[in-house]
Amino acid sequence: MLEFRDIEITDKKQINDALAQSDFMGCEYSFANNMAWKRLSDSKISFYKDFYICGAFGSDDGVPHFIFPAGKGDYQDVFSELKRFTDSIGKPLILTGVTEKPLALLDELFPDSFTCEFDRDNSDYIYNSSDLIQLRGKKYHAKRNHLARFSEYEYDYNAVSEKDFDDCISFCTMTYNGKEGYNDHSYIAEQYAINTYFTYFNELGLKGGIIRINGQTAAVTIGEKLCSDTFCVHIEKADTSFNGIYAGINQRFAETEASEFKFINREEDLGIDGLRKAKLSYQPAFLLKKHIVTFK
Numbered sequence: 001m002l003e004f005r006d007i008e009i010t011d012k013k014q015i016n017d018a019l020a021q022s023d024f025m026g027c028e029y030s031f032a033n034n035m036a037w038k039r040l041s042d043s044k045i046s047f048y049k050d051f052y053i054c055g056a057f058g059s060d061d062g063v064p065h066f067i068f069p070a071g072k073g074d075y076q077d078v079f080s081e082l083k084r085f086t087d088s089i090g091k092p093l094i095l096t097g098v099t100e101k102p103l104a105l106l107d108e109l110f111p112d113s114f115t116c117e118f119d120r121d122n123s124d125y126i127y128n129s130s131d132l133i134q135l136r137g138k139k140y141h142a143k144r145n146h147l148a149r150f151s152e153y154e155y156d157y158n159a160v161s162e163k164d165f166d167d168c169i170s171f172c173t174m175t176y177n178g179k180e181g182y183n184d185h186s187y188i189a190e191q192y193a194i195n196t197y198f199t200y201f202n203e204l205g206l207k208g209g210i211i212r213i214n215g216q217t218a219a220v221t222i223g224e225k226l227c228s229d230t231f232c233v234h235i236e237k238a239d240t241s242f243n244g245i246y247a248g249i250n251q252r253f254a255e256t257e258a259s260e261f262k263f264i265n266r267e268e269d270l271g272i273d274g275l276r277k278a279k280l281s282y283q284p285a286f287l288l289k290k291h292i293v294t295f296k
Contacts, residue, residue, distance in 0.1 A: 125279045132250060
């Protein structure tokens with residue numbers, strides 16, 4: 001029987017080995033993300049043979065939600081184990097973040113055995129790295145204007161290093177405390193995630209960028225290699241009193257850290273109107289469509 005437990009930094013190699021086998025593009029398939037955001041939905045992990053399984057156990061209805069297992073081996077075998085586990089707790093087997101290719105495999109292996117629902121709010125925005133770096137063409141005219149306004153400031157952009165960690169955490173905390181309703185569980189989970197990113201920054205293999213204006217932190221971002229051809233941006237915070245600063249941190253970070261990758265994953269919009277508008281304004285190459293699969 002599968003047993004689930006908290007994720008630990010010592011799980012990095014085993015999990016990353018499984019993630020590399022699958023080479024999935026979804027933002028769920030990141031050791032750093034799984035570890036940092038574990039408080040959001042009470043995430044737990046398990047291993048079965050050469051598969052890595054991550055589940056969210058904190059839903060209101062008590063039904064755990066699992067991501068499609070990463071790794072290699074017999075998928076009928078691993079799903080039989082997952083189904084045995086959910087049967088043992090009297091719950092249905094539910095998978096989230098299922099993209100088109102895994103969905104096709106499920107349809108082949110388990111025809112007519114599940115229902116499928118498109119999950120627009122949790123689908124990832126995927127951009128051509130070259131687009132975010134160069135901002136060429138009519139469709140990026142507004143972004144170039146934002147960048148031009150930001151360039152009027154005397155700013156310093158640098159890669160994040162250990163000497164910046166305290167400033168980054170303080171800046172993100174200030175941004176968090178300035179939000180209305182900052183006691184919301186998701187905001188609290190985000191603060192835990194940010195602290196985790198910086199606590200284990202080097203061990204997680206993260207990259208970061210920081211902008212200072214007049215010696216004060218004005219923007220911070222964090223990301224990492226997600227799969228063979230994709231870089232993922234996990235966190236982006238900026239002081240919007242500086243015109244065009246989001247365009248500035250976005251472009252500089254893409255240029256310095258993601259130029260070797262074909263794509264940049266800027267994660268989902270969670271159904272938040274402002275966030276959706278902002279992500280669409282950068283003209284994604286495509287939306288990585290995700291689905292919720294419920295076995296009958």
